[in-house]
Amino acid sequence: MGSIHFVEKIRKFNRFYANLLGKIDQKIYHKPFPLTEARVITEIHYRNGCTATEIQENLGIDRGYLSRIIQRFEDEKIMIKKQSTKDKRQYSLYLTEHGINIYNDLVQNANSGVDTMIKNISEHSITKLVTSMETIETIFTESSSIKPKVSIRPFSPGDVGYVAYLHGKIYTSPTYQFGKIFEYYVMKGLTDFLKNNDGGELWVAEVNGEIVGSIAITKFSDQIAQLRWFILNENYQGMGIGKNLIETALGFCREQKYDHVFLWTVSTLEAARHLYKKYQFTLTEEKPNDEWKDTLLIEERWDLDLTL
Structure with missing residues (x-):
């Protein structure tokens, strides 16, 4: 049971970081685009032509909830759906010009929010912070079967x-x-x-x-x-x-x-x-x-x- 010490340390860090991210997300992502919807917009942007199933699998969003988000985005001309020529049951998702503008605003707000969060931290400490983040990412990437992005x-x-x-x-x-x-x-x-x-x-x-x-x-x-x-x-x-x-x-x-x-x-x-x-x-x-x-x-x- 020697590993219990490490388990408790990891859980403690998770609680701290979850609370920290929650505060950041509340400041950055607000109506009409809360965090989950912002993530969907970002996913459609980076995976241009992806399907709803691919978004659901990648983000872990409930199918019904995602369906409502996509319907709203389509109604508000944020994205469009294109029926697959190979499988009539599948639709590819694309951001409209309006949707791309929204994505750019989200990126600008997110960058501004993170910049505000770290503005009182010394450059030396920021370097240590980013290095630690990269270390965490590398360890979990190398030790799991996560597919390449x-x-x-x-x-x-x-x-x-x-x-x-x-x-x-x-x-x-x-x-x-x-x-x-x-x-x-x-x-x-x-x-x-x-x-x-x-x-x-x-x-x-x-x-x-x-x-x-x-x-x-x-x-x-x-x-x-x-x-x-x-x-x-x-x-x-x-x-x-x-x-x-x-x-x-x-x-x-x-x-x-x-x-x-x-x-x-x-x-x-x-x-x-x-x-x-x-x-x-x-x-x-x-x-x-x-x-x-x-x-x-x-x-x-x-x-x-x-x-x-």
Whole structure:
């Protein structure tokens, strides 16, 4: 029973910290968005296109309570639901522009609240506090089977350069052996996108805060979109990230009222081609490419009619 001493110490800390967080939450999260609703808004923001079931499992919220929250958010135009094209029983959740503004206000209020909480603490003590928090997080993460935190979010300043880096690193590796000209091709397209991304968007996938993949939609015409820069670090395949990226991009296309979306890939990218087939893209064109590597590549165009 020697462990009882540690158990009591942990419970004592839990009581103290729960009371402290309760006071903070009361100051930061108030009507019309108490803590639980703020957490749901945050979850929809970071897991753009997630389902209610995924939110329930991740946050541990009662199904009925969550259903009422989602209904209220939909009524107040904070979020929208998109029916899955694969499973008519499933709906993906997205924040509206109004919802994104609410999320940004919540973040600002939370940052302000925490800043007020620590303003009278010395820098040395804050460093010790944060280090202790990171230690607690690390210990429990390493000693449990908690799944890595995966999020899909629109790009922020600095992300586009990292997306170019990711393409260069992966495709010039021994696995693919693309030449340096391919990285130039990617960077040129991303630069053009930064100058004008009207009708488009770029998302990055993060695992525990590290960018591991990306996808983008660019406007080809008023009715046609192009899917571009779909990439995923091979170390993170099998986690459903590629699927989430594709669904995020296609959801955006439907939201923007595009009738058609197409993409270009190469025949050797089997994992990506498998996903394109899964989401009903059809191979429509092939052409040789001798610019990106020493051996001949076959570029492929895949198309999807969004009106069906």
